[in-house]
Amino acid sequence: MNSRILLTGKTGQVGAELLALLPFIGEVAAFDRQELDLSSPDQIRRAIRDVRPTIIVNAAAYTLVDQAEKEEKQAHIINVEAPALMAEEAKKIGAALVHYSTDYVFNGSNSHPYHEADLPNPINAYGRTKLAGEVAIQAVGVPHLIFRTAWVYGARGRNFLLTILRLATEREELKVVRDQFGAPTWSREIAKGTVNILTQLSEQGQQAVSSVSGIYHMTAAGKTSWFEFAETILEKTSRLPRGIPWFETATKGQPLVTRRVTAITTAEYPTPARRPAYSVLSNSHLKEIFGLELPDWKSQLASAIANS
Numbered sequence: 001m002n003s004r005i006l007l008t009g010k011t012g013q014v015g016a017e018l019l020a021l022l023p024f025i026g027e028v029a030a031f032d033r034q035e036l037d038l039s040s041p042d043q044i045r046r047a048i049r050d051v052r053p054t055i056i057v058n059a060a061a062y063t064l065v066d067q068a069e070k071e072e073k074q075a076h077i078i079n080v081e082a083p084a085l086m087a088e089e090a091k092k093i094g095a096a097l098v099h100y101s102t103d104y105v106f107n108g109s110n111s112h113p114y115h116e117a118d119l120p121n122p123i124n125a126y127g128r129t130k131l132a133g134e135v136a137i138q139a140v141g142v143p144h145l146i147f148r149t150a151w152v153y154g155a156r157g158r159n160f161l162l163t164i165l166r167l168a169t170e171r172e173e174l175k176v177v178r179d180q181f182g183a184p185t186w187s188r189e190i191a192k193g194t195v196n197i198l199t200q201l202s203e204q205g206q207q208a209v210s211s212v213s214g215i216y217h218m219t220a221a222g223k224t225s226w227f228e229f230a231e232t233i234l235e236k237t238s239r240l241p242r243g244i245p246w247f248e249t250a251t252k253g254q255p256l257v258t259r260r261v262t263a264i265t266t267a268e269y270p271t272p273a274r275r276p277a278y279s280v281l282s283n284s285h286l287k288e289i290f291g292l293e294l295p296d297w298k299s300q301l302a303s304a305i306a307n308s
Helices: 013-024 041-051 072-093 125-140 160-168 187-202 208-212 226-237 245-251 284-290 297-307
Strands: 003-008 026-031 055-058 096-102 144-149 173-177 214-217 260-264
Touching: 003 013, 003 041, 013 026, 013 187, 026 041, 041 072, 055 072, 072 096, 072 125, 096 125, 096 187, 125 144, 144 187, 144 208, 160 173, 160 226, 160 245, 173 226, 187 208, 187 284, 187 297, 214 284, 226 260, 226 297
Parallel strands: 003 026, 003 055, 055 096, 096 144, 144 214, 173 260
Antiparallel strands: none
16 A cells, blocks of 8 residues: 555644654655644644555644643644544545544543543543543544553654653652553554554555454553652653753753652642543553564653663
């Protein structure tokens, strides 16, 4: 299959990594939020009709979890209405849609990893809009791959890794939640996994995505807490030599001054949006269908620190 790919969110955490890898499998027309306003249906239609892609990869989203509690309408436009329109336009031209969703579609009451067939029940506005986006894409009937991921981080954007490093230059003590569990997933591994799957499907012809359409969990293996994740970040970055560009940017060239990380409960750190207590996703379906398994979270973090 000779792929022509339309990529949204090209400057985001996952989008920037996709922009580096997708050209290996096809011609890429990539857009950021200035070049393609996802709150404008006319711009979405025009971009798709001009590019006429065989695959749309939607790596753009409204991801401000706490802000979404006040801006659910805006989050709905970006996370539901825009991907629904992409799905409709893709169906008209015989294209497939790749879309990313989140562990926040679940309420976090499980004590074992969530499977794709488990009943979603989001507990915040962001999760509600991401779930509604999944449903809207499926309702169109376009060939699609929806990848749910979790605790995404990387060397750009807003994420836990960069927040911890910034705070570690300012405070001797960091207080981090110990009773929320998930699988921190490096944005580059998500992009690599996506391209791996699209490469497999490109070798099978135009109808390949139709035969495997659905939702798949794509996260790091293993599980941890925010507290352990923070401790591991500081442990691994404390030994870094000076002059590593991404690290110098993250810390603004300042030394890490944190001496201790203190575990606290969710109740001790209230936020506008409730977070699921347990966000671990099972990746068994991804392995079964595509033979794909992402590395465990500690290995990913070590790679991200060494290779960002």
